Amino acid sequence: MKNIAQYARWTGAAAAFALVAGCATGPNANPADPFEPLNRGVSSFNETVDDAVLVPVATAYQRVLPSMVRSGVNNFFNNIGDVWSLANNVAQLKLQGSAETFMRLNVNTFFGLGGLLDVASEAGIQRHEEDFGQTLGYWGVGSGPYVVLPLLGPSTLRDTVAKPLDYYGDPLAHMDDVRWRNSLVALRVVDTRAQYLRAGRLIGDAALDKYSFTRDAFLQRRRSQVYDGNPPDDGAGK
Numbered sequence: 229m230k231n232i233a234q235y236a237r238w239t240g241a242a243a244a245f246a247l248v249a250g251c252a253t254g255p256n257a258n259p260a261d262p263f264e265p266l267n268r269g270v271s272s273f274n275e276t277v278d279d280a281v282l283v284p285v286a287t288a289y290q291r292v293l294p295s296m297v298r299s300g301v302n303n304f305f306n307n308i309g310d311v312w313s314l315a316n317n318v319a320q321l322k323l324q325g326s327a328e329t330f331m332r333l334n335v336n337t338f339f340g341l342g343g344l345l346d347v348a349s350e351a352g353i354q355r356h357e358e359d360f361g362q363t364l365g366y367w368g369v370g371s372g373p374y375v376v377l378p379l380l381g382p383s384t385l386r387d388t389v390a391k392p393l394d395y396y397g398d399p400l401a402h403m404d405d406v407r408w409r410n411s412l413v414a415l416r417v418v419d420t421r422a423q424y425l426r427a428g429r430l431i432g433d434a435a436l437d438k439y440s441f442t443r444d445a446f447l448q449r450r451r452s453q454v455y456d457g458n459p460p461d462d463g464a465g466k
Contacts (some may be wrong), residue, residue, distance in 0.1 A: 308344025
């Protein structure tokens with residue numbers, strides 16, 4: 229029941245965000261980003277939190293822990309993420325992706341010390357990351373407008389609506405021990421942010437408009453993910 233209630237809160241939050249965002253449209257809005265004024269405000273808030281909290285913590289994490297330990301942490305969370313990727317590969321009827329993801333899970337869990345070692349990649353078993361937003365896109369649901377979510381960052385309306393199921397499909401969300409669950413979620417956030425420290429600095433130094441650069445890069449990457457790296461040239465966004 230707790231997970232159902234959390235799912236409902238997520239769905240309500242997504243719907244509320246879309247409703248509020250609709251008030252921010254303007255006559256000169258970018259077709260891909262009609263909520264730009266609101267998105268820029270949320271993006272500015274996220275950057276403030278990132279600079280004040282995540283960057284210092286991620287920097288300390290990167291400096292204190294040896295690369296081998298950080299690699300083990302990253303492998304562990306990737307292995308956990310493969311559980312939901314498997315479900316979405318199956319939902320998209322991707323036989324090869326489903327089979328290889330299933331093999332990755334078993335190989336890394338049983339022979340990689342619970343996922344700390346990425347034995348599957350060394351054996352040439354490809355990783356197929358999929359989430360519910362990609363599954364919706366695969367079945368023809370359009371991406372909708374670009375949105376920036378508080379703390380969660382760049383998204384689309386479709387992916388925002390999909391996030392409750394992505395949350396529900398996260399194995400960490402089903403841990404009964406709240407302290408362990410919150411600790412692991414926090415560790416995953418820090419580990420993920422540490423991987424993009426250098427990229428974040430490069431974007432900040434190179435981009436004349438960081439917001440526009442991030443938006444365009446995200447939308448292009450997301451479209452590529454939905455089409456498995458081979459998007460059509462028709463210009464229609466998925």
